[in-house]
Amino acid sequence: MVLTRLFFVLSTAVLLFGCASQSKTADQLRDNVKRNVTFSSREVFEVKKPYRQVSDTLRKKWLECLDSTATGSIHRGGNTFGTLTNIYKPKVAVTDRRTELTLQHKQTGAGVTQLGGPPPEGFFIIVTDVYPADKNTSRVDVQKHMPGYAGVMKAIRNWAEGTSMACPDLAQ
Amino acid sequence: MRRRTRRGPTLPKPVWLLLFGGILAGCSGLPAYESDLPANLNVRTRLSSPSVLLTAPLAGSFDAYLHLTAVDRRCQKNYRGSVKLGGTVVSVGIPADQPSYLVFEFSGRSLLTRGSASSTYATLLTPRSGHQYDVDVAYADEMYSITVYERNPRSGLRREVERRPFSACKPN
Numbered sequence A: 001m002v003l004t005r006l007f008f009v010l011s012t013a014v015l016l017f018g019c020a021s022q023s024k025t026a027d028q029l030r031d032n033v034k035r036n037v038t039f040s041s042r043e044v045f046e047v048k049k050p051y052r053q054v055s056d057t058l059r060k061k062w063l064e065c066l067d068s069t070a071t072g073s074i075h076r077g078g079n080t081f082g083t084l085t086n087i088y089k090p091k092v093a094v095t096d097r098r099t100e101l102t103l104q105h106k107q108t109g110a111g112v113t114q115l116g117g118p119p120p121e122g123f124f125i126i127v128t129d130v131y132p133a134d135k136n137t138s139r140v141d142v143q144k145h146m147p148g149y150a151g152v153m154k155a156i157r158n159w160a161e162g163t164s165m166a167c168p169d170l171a172q
Numbered sequence B: 001m002r003r004r005t006r007r008g009p010t011l012p013k014p015v016w017l018l019l020f021g022g023i024l025a026g027c028s029g030l031p032a033y034e035s036d037l038p039a040n041l042n043v044r045t046r047l048s049s050p051s052v053l054l055t056a057p058l059a060g061s062f063d064a065y066l067h068l069t070a071v072d073r074r075c076q077k078n079y080r081g082s083v084k085l086g087g088t089v090v091s092v093g094i095p096a097d098q099p100s101y102l103v104f105e106f107s108g109r110s111l112l113t114r115g116s117a118s119s120t121y122a123t124l125l126t127p128r129s130g131h132q133y134d135v136d137v138a139y140a141d142e143m144y145s146i147t148v149y150e151r152n153p154r155s156g157l158r159r160e161v162e163r164r165p166f167s168a169c170k171p172n
Helices: A002-019 A026-034 A051-065 A150-161 B013-026
Strands: A040-047 A069-077 A080-094 A099-108 A123-134 A137-145 B041-047 B060-071 B077-085 B090-092 B100-110 B115-125 B132-140 B143-151 B158-161
Touching: A026 A040, A026 A123, A026 A137, A040 A150, A051 A080, A051 A099, A051 A123, A051 A137, A051 A150, A123 A150, A137 A150, A150 B143, B041 B060, B041 B077, B060 B090, B077 B090, B115 B143
Parallel strands: B041 B132
Antiparallel strands: A040 A137, A069 A080, A069 B115, A080 A099, A099 A123, A123 A137, B041 B090, B060 B077, B060 B100, B100 B115, B132 B143, B143 B158
16 A cells, blocks of 8 residues: 555656646647757658658658557556556648658556646657758658657658668557 | 464465466457458467567566457447467458458566556458458567558459558448
């Protein structure tokens, strides 16, 4: 019982710390990355492929691989277990000049409260912008506001470069 | 001197742990998918555990499952059962000319951490009669790929079937 209480106290502390500046829009995420807030990072790279080709591949894989639900159970001490469900919502907006790929994240579970008033489909955790750098080169700008997700970052680069079309396991 | 009272049969803790591990490894608790239809869905799986904690020597497990759900004309789902995917090709029969919702799940459990995690990948498939559907499922390095091919047994022609989200289902 003591461990259960401790778990809830720690969980709440983590949630409070984490939600202080969680991104509710794609622009807010970009702004948070620009201000270098905690748990934000950015990766920009270019690929020698036309914009349309990179945009098409990333759009397809983004919607295919990141439309996912990951469930985990954790031991809270004694015979008490908690279940956490992470729901991911990928979205894409394409124009001739830019492809915007966003990933939203929502967490549910017994005793789990996402503070900070998350949007209905969750906080924005990754925003990827693809631009034409020149006729045969595309620039990919990946901005993240959440710890972890190295697998997603690796997958985006793989998809853009065409080295692998595998999906990242969002439960890992 | 306090007298010890016997409260029923007791087993040493390691035996309980082994029994618990056996239950985790052997009984997923999912209803098995059963169908009298001729097999038209053939799933070949290659799995590599993402963590040493999810391997048998450390009392863990890492498995893949396919959950099959029938979808009617109103796009209502009716869960029909699940199959565990393994080393050999798993073949099942699903109704032709009507959509089925296939959910692939990667699931890991660790007895040491007493935790579990799973993630899913789903696609809507409407098999054509007289065709076979071959699915390649691969998981390695926290990345997975699921590729569905449609094969015409008469002509031998094979083509890749794109993933369709459930939202692609339109009531008629």
